[in-house]
Amino acid sequence: MDWKEVLRRRLATPHNAPNRKKSEQELKDEEMDLFTKYYSEWKGGRKNTNEFYKTIPRFYYRLPAEDEVLLQKLREESRAVFLQRKSRELLDNEELQNLWFLLDKHQTPPMIGEEAMINYENFLKVGEKAGPKCKQFFTAKVFAKLLHTDSYGRISIMQFFNYVMRKVWLHQTRIGLSLYDVAGQGYLRESDLENYILELIPTLPQLDGLEKSFYSFYVCTAVRKFFFFLDPLRTGQYLNLDKDHNGMLSKEELSRYGTATMTNVFLDRVFQECLTYDGEMDYKTYLDFVLALENRKEPAALQYIFKLLDIENKGYLNVFSLNYFFRAIQELMKIHGQDPVSFQDVKDEIFDMVKPKDPLKISLQDLINSNQGDTVTTILIDLNGFWTYENREALVANDNENSADLDDT
Structure with a gap:
């Protein structure tokens, strides 16, 4: 019982x-x-x-408060010791050299050109001799991942070694980034990433010629790009746009961006939705704007632009919102002496391109799924972009004629 x-x-x-x-x-x-x-x-x-x-293991540890200095120090020291231990678990240069020697010694003939190969049996033998740090790399899963079309069932030694090198480098980078996690919460704040990149600059050969006065611009640009695509430049152009040299951009100054053919209606929406200071845009906000416009095929960029186009904040674009933006394109066409284009034709073409689930509404996901998001947004916000799209067939024909002329010569 x-x-x-x-x-x-x-x-x-x-x-x-x-x-x-x-x-x-x-x-x-x-x-x-x-x-x-x-x-x-x-x-x-x-x-x-x-x-x-009491037999249940403890799984929650309260974070020390700011005034608990001793506990804060203990936590910082513990994290440092943990990261040091993780760093020691990685292969060092000597161990990588030894791994390459073992792989080369156990290569399996015949060679393909100059490419040394290894079969699964010898692969496992190397794994046994390479030491405990290498054990994670010598698995059937890794071998199968690198196995392609070799008729003898082998993998490239160079490809495998590069795979190991990349893994080691990624873990080294992860540990390096963790050292800048001041809060110790497993993520980097914007200020943490700025500190990391600033200290990284002297180690980058590509930036040897970068003046120190431009360090802050480089750091800001790099950080904004990370945050844009992970949540998801042209410094000189920003300075050129800033005509009054106050470090900020007004709507009139931003209107000269690119080919200076963006509509005022779209620019109004940018300044309505984006963070501004007394009606002007700072460098960080400008970077988000540039990243979105220059990467319109990316979901993060389309999300940024979609929010601006969704004037009623309904989560979708309808005929009204499309017409609202395209009327500004039509007005610019009249100003530049171009023949007007019917909105009805453009609207039908947009819906044909996107093929939304709801025939009367275009959601952000519809735009992303269609792979036409960059074209649709360009048509609605930029006269030059619309003209290029509208005359795409003539432009292609012209390019073909020019190519034929060059061939004849």
Whole structure:
């Protein structure tokens, strides 16, 4: 008989029941006492269930408060020791050289050109001799991942070694980045990443000629690009656009960006939705703007532009919102002496390109799934982009004629 049955019978059988009727709370208390007693006996004769709870390992540790200096220091030291241990688990240069020597020694003939190969049997032999640090790389899964079309069932030694090198480098980078995680929460804040990149600049040969006065611009640009595509430049152009040299861009200054053919309606939306200071845009906001326009095929960029086009904040684009932006394109066409284009034709073409689930609404996901998001957004916000799209067939024909002329010469 298990403890549940004992408990059921005990509760069902009155023992010295008092004359008065027990209250509901008293019955619950009695039930809990009996449950505790029989559960303890069932779990091995424990008299106190607290003893049982003590066997559960601790899984939550409260973060020390700012005024708990000693605990803060202890936590920082613990993290440093942990990262050092992780770093020691990685292959060093000597161990990588030894791995290359073993792979070369166990290559499996015949060679393909100058490419040394190794079969699975020799692959496992190298794994046994390479040491415990290399064990994670010598698995059937890794071998199968690198196995392509070799008729002997072998993999390239160079490809495998490069795979190991990349893994080691990625882990080294991860550990290096973790050192800048000041909060110790497993992520980098914008200021943390800025510190990392700033200290990285002197180690990058490509930036040897970069003046220190431009370090802050480079750091800001790199950080914004990371954050844009992971949540997801032209510094000189920003300075050229800033005509009054106040470090900010007004709507009029931003209108000269690129070919200077973006519509005022779209620029109005940029300044309505994006963070500005007294109606002007700072460098960080400008970088988000540039990254979105220069990478319109990317989901992060389309999300940025879609928010600007969704003037009613409904989560989709309808005929009204498309017409709202295209009217500005039509007005620019008149100003530049171009023949007007019917909105009805453009609207039908956009819906044909996107093929949304709802025939009257275009969602962000519809735009992404269509792989036409860059074309659609260009048509709606930039006269030059619309003209290029509208005359694409003539431009292609012209390019073909020019190519033919060059061939003739």
